[in-house]
Amino acid sequence: MLIRTPEEDIKYVLYTEEQIQKRVAELGQELGEKFRDKTPLMICVLRGASFFFTDLCRQMKCHMNIDFISASSYFSGTKSSGTVRLVKDSSIDMTDRHLVLVEDIIDSGLTLQYLERLFETRKPASITTVAFLDKDVKKPNRNGVDYRGFVIPDEFVVGYGLDYADYYRNLPYIGVLKEECYQ
Numbered sequence: 001m002l003i004r005t006p007e008e009d010i011k012y013v014l015y016t017e018e019q020i021q022k023r024v025a026e027l028g029q030e031l032g033e034k035f036r037d038k039t040p041l042m043i044c045v046l047r048g049a050s051f052f053f054t055d056l057c058r059q060m061k062c063h064m065n066i067d068f069i070s071a072s073s074y075f076s077g078t079k080s081s082g083t084v085r086l087v088k089d090s091s092i093d094m095t096d097r098h099l100v101l102v103e104d105i106i107d108s109g110l111t112l113q114y115l116e117r118l119f120e121t122r123k124p125a126s127i128t129t130v131a132f133l134d135k136d137v138k139k140p141n142r143n144g145v146d147y148r149g150f151v152i153p154d155e156f157v158v159g160y161g162l163d164y165a166d167y168y169r170n171l172p173y174i175g176v177l178k179e180e181c182y183q
């Protein structure tokens with residue numbers, strides 16, 4: 001059992017709760033206007049995006065449907081395994097729907113690329129991608145994301161849904177984890 005509090009393992013806070021909520025409100029307003037007459041199908045990529053997803057949807061002033069899928073590529077480490085696994089699929093018919101794929105972070109870009117390719121085969125009207133964080137890394141075949149909250153340096157961040165070994169998700173801010181916690 002861990003006896004240290006999550007806060008003690010944070011090297012520094014990258015984005016405070018206030019900064020996060022301000023940015024999410026801006027994104028929500030923008031997306032709400034874009035999809036005002038389209039009733040998007042909002043898709044949350046569990047588990048990391050869960051906190052961002054619920055905040056974002058509440059800021060969008062339009063009708064919507066929501067669903068949850070689960071993808072995993074990190075298992076318990078800090079580097080992508082290079083293989084994406086769809087742990088839970090959607091059961092909603094995506095034909096002619098405007099899909100909004102909501103991610104917490106784009107790192108190698110593999111997860112988003114995998115999901116976009118998968119959902120394209122289901123003949124939606126459109127696919128819009130949203131990520132709360134976009135890591136400033138240059139990787140081959142990395143697709144861009146349509147909407148992003150913040151561009152961040154190549155550091156291992158946790159909080160606001162993001163984890164290390166499934167911990168730290170409940171921190172209300174985005175923090176950089178101390179190296180000693182994962183070395």
Ligand code: PRP
Nearest residue numbers: 046047048072073074107108109110111
């Ligand atoms: C994380 C994160 C993204 C993905 C991004 O998921 O939530 O889905 O990795 O990394 P990539 O751009 O290198 O593919 P993870 O596999 O850790 O599952 P989780 O959301 O349950 O934490």
